[in-house]
Amino acid sequence: MAKDKGVHELEDLPGIGPTTAEKLRANGFDNIEKVAASSPYQISEVTGISSENAKKAVDAAREATNIEVQTGTAVLEKRESLGRITTSAKGLDELLGGGVETNGITEMYGRFASGKTQLGFQLAVNVQLPVEKGGLGGSVLFVDTEGTFRPERIKSDAEGAGLDSKTVLDNIFVSRVTSTDQQILTIERADKLIREKNVKLIIVDSLMALFRSEFIGRGALNERQQKLNAHIHKLQRLADDYSLAVYITNQVMDNPGMLFGDPTTPVGGNVVAHAATTRLYVRKSKEEKRIIRLVDSPSMPEGETVIKITPDGVRD
Ligand code: GTP
Ligand code: MG
Helix, strand or coil: CCCCCCCCHHHCCCCCCHHHHHHHHHCCCCCHHHHHHHCCHHHHHHHCCCHHHHHHHHHHHHEEECCCCCCHHHHHHHHHCCCCCCCCHHHHHHHCCCCCCCCCHHHHHHHHCCHHHHHHHHEEECCCCCCCCCCCCCEEEEEEEECCCCHHHHHHHEEEEEEEEEEEECCEEEEEEECHHHHHHHHHHHHHHHHHCCCCEEEEEEECHHHHCCCCCCCHHHHHHHHCCCCCCCCHHHHHHCCCCEEEEEEEECCCCCCCCCCEEEEHHHHHHCCCCEEEEEECCCCCCCEEEECCCCCCCCEEEEEECCCCCCEE
């Protein structure tokens, strides 16, 4: 499905302001397609707006939602034309089908000190490489929610990749955020920076930390998931609009209800699970070794590989 320019969010529909949009989301109408597929009567019921206005909104949603038909070949060509960022570890690149893909969200989840941030640093360096060396020749927006951005570490990764560390650091735009509102706004307002600085990678490290600390208890869960949903959709839209890669890190919790296998579950629920194009699970092994499992991918089979976190960065 493709949308006309201009109508992306519920708020872009005529007569739908922020309050009405919230009511729609709270009732499961969380995107334009769902409004397009509903009746004006339903929309009027859940929002309280008049049926005439509801009809206008539904008509606009339908107009903005063209159902496109493509050949399988065209879909394959689009897949193959996606940009990829090398991870500096051959095995991991292969697991990912060539590296971290553009036009989508790659999530890495795992326990503390498992290496999620380290891989983010490596990608922030590698995206600056020219395409023939596994990069995208672009810069980075790094949203740091935990205060763990380490320029010294970027420096050694850059030197390890044969790049000038000052130039590399100059091309990483760090936004240190301390509330979900700041985190959301940084992404909402990212378009200008992306265009002006040719940003090809957005890192949100970590996606959930602030959401978890601000929205506590069952009562707050609904609101948290709604905000999170909008935040993630904006990230996905930036990935599509600018053919850039999004790398998010995520925390885990133990799932005691699970009797077999590894009970470690990423946080964020279905909202994150559905939005992440590619999901990776990293866990510590001996010393500098880390085991990475591809849990979910649009085109590659599940599998595992081992990387090392060395003084020069991520390696096989
Ligand atoms: P949380 O953010 O706490 O959830 O963890 P994380 O998964 O982001 O962990 P992170 O990527 O920060 O990995 C930490 C691990 O990376 C450390 O335990 C070290 O093994 C390794 N590491 C961190 N900094 C360096 C460094 O400068 N040199 C080397 N060689 N290894 C490092
Ligand atoms: Mg971290």
